[in-house]
Structure formats: C-alpha cells, structure tokens
Amino acid sequence: MADSDGVRAQSTVLMGNTGGRSPETPLNQKKRFLAVIGVITGVSILIGGLHYITTKNNDTCYPKVAVAADAGNCSQVGRDILLLKNGSAVDAAIATLLCVGLYNPQNMGIGGGVVFTIYDASTGKVETIDARETAPQKSSANMFDKDPQKTESVTGGLSIAVPGLLRGFMMAHKRHGRLEWKDLFQPSIKMARKGVIIGKAMAEALSETSVMIENSTTWCDVFCDSNNKTLKENDMIKLLKLADTYELIANEGPDVFYTGSLSQKIVKDIQAEGGIITSEDLRDYEPRVHEYALNFTMRNYTFHVPSAPFSGPVLAMILKILDGYNFTHNSLQTDERKILTYHRMIEAFRFTYARKSELGDPQFVKITDIIENMTSDETARNIRSKIDDTTTKPDSYYGKDISPPYDSGTSHLSIIAEDGSAVSVTSSINDLFGSMVMSPTTGIIFNNQMKDFSRTEQGKNINMNNLIQPGKRPLSSMCPTIIMDNSQPKHKRVKMVVGASGWTKIPSAIAQVVLNKLYFDYTLKKSVDEPRFHNGWKPNVTEVEEKFDKSMSEGLRKKNHDIHQLLGGDYLGEVQVAVRQGDRICAECDFREGGSPAGY
Incomplete structure (x- = not known):
C-alpha cells in the first residue's frame, strides 16, 4: 500500500537521524526503536482503516461494521x-x-x-x-x-x-x-x-x-x-x-x-x-412487538418491513408492481428506456399511494384484507396491466377519492453489526x-x-x-427496512438496511434507492445521490428535484405528467443505508440531510 510504504520510508529517516547528538547506547537505541515501531504500527492501522473506507467507486466501506x-x-x-x-x-x-x-x-x-x-443473527429472525x-x-x-x-x-x-x-x-x-x-x-x-x-x-x-x-x-x-x-x-x-x-x-x-x-x-x-x-x-x-415482520420476496431478496399503521405495505406494493418489469441496468441505457422506466415507477407510486389512504391502526380497524391485497402478486399483476406505457391517467383511475393525511419529519438510522x-x-x-x-x-x-x-x-x-380514537396510533409513512440475501439458502445474510426521513416521500425514496442499487447496479453513493422524483397521487403532480435531468422531465411531460421542479434545498426524502458488498459493508448518509457514516 502506497501510504504505508510512505510511512515506512519516513521511519527509516527517523531512526537514522541523530541530529548531531552523541551516539546512543544499544539499550537506548532499542527503546527508541520499539517506541518508533509502536507509533508506526498505530499510524499503519489508521491508514489501513482508511484504505478500507474509500473504494474506487467513492463508496464508503468497512470490513466489519457500518453505522449510518x-x-x-x-x-x-x-x-x-x-x-x-x-x-x-x-x-x-x-x-x-x-x-x-x-x-x-x-x-x-x-x-x-x-x-x-431488527434482525437477530443468532436466531435468524426479524421482528418489529x-x-x-x-x-x-x-x-x-x-x-x-x-x-x-x-x-x-x-x-x-x-x-x-x-x-x-x-x-x-x-x-x-x-x-x-x-x-x-x-x-x-x-x-x-x-x-x-x-x-x-x-x-x-x-x-x-x-x-x-x-x-x-x-x-x-x-x-x-x-x-x-x-x-x-x-x-x-x-x-x-x-x-x-x-x-x-x-x-x-x-x-x-x-x-x-x-x-x-x-x-x-x-x-x-x-x-x-x-x-x-x-x-x-x-x-x-x-409498545407492540411483532415477532415476525411483514415480509415479501423478490428475486433473491426477502424484504422485512413493519406493517400498518406504518408503510411496509406501501413499499411492498410499489416494489412488487415494478418487479414484474424485470428491470436491469439496461432499463436506463437510453433516454427512451429511462423515460419509460421512470414513467412506470411513477405510475406504481400513484396506484400505491391511493391504496395507502385506506390504511390505519389494525388494532382498531379491520384492514387485514387491505394489507393482503396490497402485498399480493395478483394485485401487482393486475396493476401492471392497467399501466399505460404511453400516458398517465386522471386521479380517479388510480383509486378511491380519499384525501390522505400528511405526516411529516423523521430521522432514520441503519446498522449492520x-x-x-x-x-x-x-x-x-x-x-x-x-x-x-x-x-x-x-x-x-x-x-x-x-x-x-x-x-x-x-x-x-x-x-x-x-380517525382519532383513544389509544389509537395514527397512520405513518415510516418504513425501516431490512433486506436479506437468499442467493445462498444455507448462509442467509443481511444484504441491505435502509430507511428514510422525508414525510410522505419516505416509501418512494426508499424504493428508488433499492432499485438504483439492486436492480440498476449503481454504486451505493450514486444510488443515494441520484436526483429523485415523487408522486403521491394527491395532489396528482410529479415533483422532481432541482438537478433532475431536464430531458427526462420533458419526456415525462410528453406522457402527460404534470412535472413540478423543486428549487434550492427542497428534497424528496433523505435516505440512510448500509449494504453488504462482497466481504465489506458499505454505508451512505444522504447529502440532503448532511450526515456521514462510521464503521470499522
């Protein structure tokens, strides 16, 4: 490693330079030598750690642990x-x-x-x-x-x-x-x-x-x-x-x-x-403990999320709809493909957010059938058949005329131990x-x-x-997610830990980061940094961040999307994520919020 070699070269100078002083006794030379070796070892460990931190893709990675x-x-x-x-x-x-x-x-x-x-590696169980x-x-x-x-x-x-x-x-x-x-x-x-x-x-x-x-x-x-x-x-x-x-x-x-x-x-x-x-x-x-989190499987991954009154069913529905399109990195390779891919994602957001407006606290209202419907493969297939690749539709096409509540700010944390x-x-x-x-x-x-x-x-x-009832929990957009890698059934491991702040934009922000990393094969940093878009059905407008590609906006407008570009510091969710990449654990804290990860 170049940095370590630089330190070793410097150590030679330190040991060989007596600064004109009288020669030291062998005992003192040995003490100085051991002291310098101790310093060099500490510096080498530090530099070795830094070597693990930054990769050629600008992802921040660690050998064992990440906290975001x-x-x-x-x-x-x-x-x-x-x-x-x-x-x-x-x-x-x-x-x-x-x-x-x-x-x-x-x-x-x-x-x-x-x-x-929470995923407990000693039991293999995920709970909320x-x-x-x-x-x-x-x-x-x-x-x-x-x-x-x-x-x-x-x-x-x-x-x-x-x-x-x-x-x-x-x-x-x-x-x-x-x-x-x-x-x-x-x-x-x-x-x-x-x-x-x-x-x-x-x-x-x-x-x-x-x-x-x-x-x-x-x-x-x-x-x-x-x-x-x-x-x-x-x-x-x-x-x-x-x-x-x-x-x-x-x-x-x-x-x-x-x-x-x-x-x-x-x-x-x-x-x-x-x-x-x-x-x-x-x-x-x-508090309530659910010993088995709501889960759904796509490709080689099993997603674990909290059920209602949280937005696990919302994330599940979005991703299940989109999974049927078999997205890969090729889905973004040309402007035409990218516009179509983004159009399908926005349509999935619309259909899903319309259904979110029917959720509530399951301890007080009967919504089991709604949750099962939102997370079913059949529903995903049915909605895909309703998505028109050439145009968007009026509000009533996506769901019942229900005004959604507007929840607000949050903070998210992701850890792999x-x-x-x-x-x-x-x-x-x-x-x-x-x-x-x-x-x-x-x-x-x-x-x-x-x-x-x-x-x-x-x-x-x-x-x-x-509606308000004593003891009831209000509907929430929060959706802390753990994704397990099933590619080796006998050795299941955490692939990704992800979640977001950002009000109603939380599920759509998480979905975009998951797709960017696991489907479109972006680096983790690019997966988080990429300008986002959001449509929550009501109002039926598609918001895009300030740096969103203008050619994509124009392409979406041609499919009759009402595009509203945000300005300055307005963002569509802030995501904190940790992901296992080979034998390392990488983490990214959204620049939109200003945090940074740590690990070892």
Whole structure:
C-alpha cells in the first residue's frame, strides 16, 4: 500500500537521524526503536482503516461494521458502542438515536415515537417493535372540529400524542441489549453538557422557526445567542436541561418518564399548553412487538418491513408492481428506456399511494384484507396491466377519492453489526420541532402526531380507518427496512438496511434507492445521490428535484405528467443505508440531510 510504504520510508529517516547528538547506547537505541515501531504500527492501522473506507467507486466501506445516521458524530457514537464497548446492534441504535436527538432535535427526540426492524443473527429472525405515539384517552374523532384556523392539530398542547420512544427503547433493549441501560446515555449526556455544533439540518429548521423561538423565553434560552437571536449553523448549543433529563432516565430507567417524577412534570407542562394527556395516558402506554415482520420476496431478496399503521405495505406494493418489469441496468441505457422506466415507477407510486389512504391502526380497524391485497402478486399483476406505457391517467383511475393525511419529519438510522445482526430504525416528532411545545422543566420537545390522524373537519372524502380514537396510533409513512440475501439458502445474510426521513416521500425514496442499487447496479453513493422524483397521487403532480435531468422531465411531460421542479434545498426524502458488498459493508448518509457514516 502506497501510504504505508510512505510511512515506512519516513521511519527509516527517523531512526537514522541523530541530529548531531552523541551516539546512543544499544539499550537506548532499542527503546527508541520499539517506541518508533509502536507509533508506526498505530499510524499503519489508521491508514489501513482508511484504505478500507474509500473504494474506487467513492463508496464508503468497512470490513466489519457500518453505522449510518443523519448526524456524523452520532454514527461515531454507534460505532464506538460496537467497537469499544462490545455492545449489540440494538445498543448501538439506542445510543445513536439519543445522540441524534441532540443534533437534530427538530426531527426526533424522547418526546416522540419510534419503530424498529431488527434482525437477530443468532436466531435468524426479524421482528418489529412499534412504539408509535397514541391518541390520549380524552381525545375524540371530532376534537378539532371547532378549530376554524386548523392550527390546534398542528401546534400546541392538543396536537401532542402520548410519546412512546422510551418504552420502545426499553423493549428493544430487554430483548436484544447487551450493555447496561445507563451506559447507552453517557455519550449523549456528555455531549449535551459540553455542547454540540449546529449542523445544516438544524440550522435550516431554526431559521424557519426563528420568529417562534425569539418570542418564547423557554425556546430562546436554548436556541438563542447572547443577543436573543436564533443560533446559526456552526454555532454551539448546550442542552443542559435535556442532559439532566437523560441522566435521570439513565439512572432510573424509562419508567421515571411514564410513572415517576418526570411524568408529573410532563403532564403539567403539556396541560399548561392546552394538552389533554394525563398521568394515566403515560402509565398505560405500551409498545407492540411483532415477532415476525411483514415480509415479501423478490428475486433473491426477502424484504422485512413493519406493517400498518406504518408503510411496509406501501413499499411492498410499489416494489412488487415494478418487479414484474424485470428491470436491469439496461432499463436506463437510453433516454427512451429511462423515460419509460421512470414513467412506470411513477405510475406504481400513484396506484400505491391511493391504496395507502385506506390504511390505519389494525388494532382498531379491520384492514387485514387491505394489507393482503396490497402485498399480493395478483394485485401487482393486475396493476401492471392497467399501466399505460404511453400516458398517465386522471386521479380517479388510480383509486378511491380519499384525501390522505400528511405526516411529516423523521430521522432514520441503519446498522449492520459484526455478528451479522442489523437494525433499521426510524423515529419522529412529526413537524419541525413537533408541536412547538418544549417543556421548560425537562427540555423535552413534544411531538404533534395528532396531526397525522384524519379529521372529520377535513370533509367527507377522508380515510375513515385513520380517525382519532383513544389509544389509537395514527397512520405513518415510516418504513425501516431490512433486506436479506437468499442467493445462498444455507448462509442467509443481511444484504441491505435502509430507511428514510422525508414525510410522505419516505416509501418512494426508499424504493428508488433499492432499485438504483439492486436492480440498476449503481454504486451505493450514486444510488443515494441520484436526483429523485415523487408522486403521491394527491395532489396528482410529479415533483422532481432541482438537478433532475431536464430531458427526462420533458419526456415525462410528453406522457402527460404534470412535472413540478423543486428549487434550492427542497428534497424528496433523505435516505440512510448500509449494504453488504462482497466481504465489506458499505454505508451512505444522504447529502440532503448532511450526515456521514462510521464503521470499522
């Protein structure tokens, strides 16, 4: 290796140069020699690691482990849990997300919810853990009917659903953790007190919400500078109250949040903002474990995803429709083929998003037949027969006239561990800074997931399966995915761990990255970086990112697509992915969010 040779050449100079000093004794020469060898060994190991990191395709790869979070320092936290502490994949995931809650508090935190897809290499099983927020017991389907400005379901105390994240973390830890619970909090406690540097994603969120922040003592105490102006990118922020809260949860466990001293503060702070969450709501919250994830097989791969109220059925339907076209790298080799391929993908999005509008919480509504229909081969064949390769169709062609709910921001993490286990996990507080309610006593920012329910004041064409009921979980676009490689049946291994943030664009963003890598044979970096497109059926327009090929846009317009080009920093989902490539594990963090992977 050239770099190592360079180090060895330098070491010869170091050992041969006495700088005019008197000759050393043999004993001292030996000590110096061993010291230099130690330094050289350390440098060689570092350079050897760097050699593994970058390949000729600009993919970021490691020999054993990869962690891909949307904050680079947090990817390193996960890596260190695995490398230095011998933690499990779930240990690393929990520690990493606690860190992400500091670097991207606008997207996720302990005031929200989470969904895990977990592969345990020791058992060969894939399970999901659903810790989505729930509607409070005092909620009702028409609770927002008397809100003429339609704001109470978006911000403020009434928009807050019962947080589930910490009980979800504890369930995952009890089933798959290896380290002590409190050890998972220590890196983030230290960071929160020392201060973290504001990155691109948080800075943009702070800019968008600066008026609210600067007009609130609670928010400005945390997110303003000494002149009471909102902090900017590369400024340092200290989250001291949240650090104290983390430390309390680390030492006493998550029950301190749900039934202990924190719960009383949480209820008081939420109710002071007009919320209806009670101590009983917190006490009674329970995550759900599904010991067998929803799965479907395409080619040599088996996909494992969470079922409703999450969007596993949505991703399954999209990919099953498209699998029948037998896409390969040749599908993009000419402009004509590429336009046709993209047209078929967009049509699959339309048909699928129309069906998504019928989903809800299966504990409250009977949707088993809908899920089975969405994920069946017969449905995929039927829809392919309806896709016209020459043109798109009116809205009514794709599904029932139902207005979909509009869920919002999230954070995703993908991990492949040294033992072959894997975690794909997505967490959310919904909109930027959730409900825009931050507890002045604990530093917790609360979600606004009540917004994700369908509401009666939205009109007659609403998803009746997604109406508010006490204890119910709202529909979600989150879809943490684990893909197994079945090419060697006796030695099944994780091929890809993938998921996304980006509101309703999550399933279409994941589908595009999966197709780019596994079907179109792109490098991993190109698979993630490639400009995206999205059509969610309503509104029936096809959004394309700013750098999307203009010739593709023109070709799609000729097939009657209504193309809307996004500008500047508007993107269609942010994907974090880890994939096994030969004997290496590669990872990519979406430039759209600004994170970076870590591994060893």
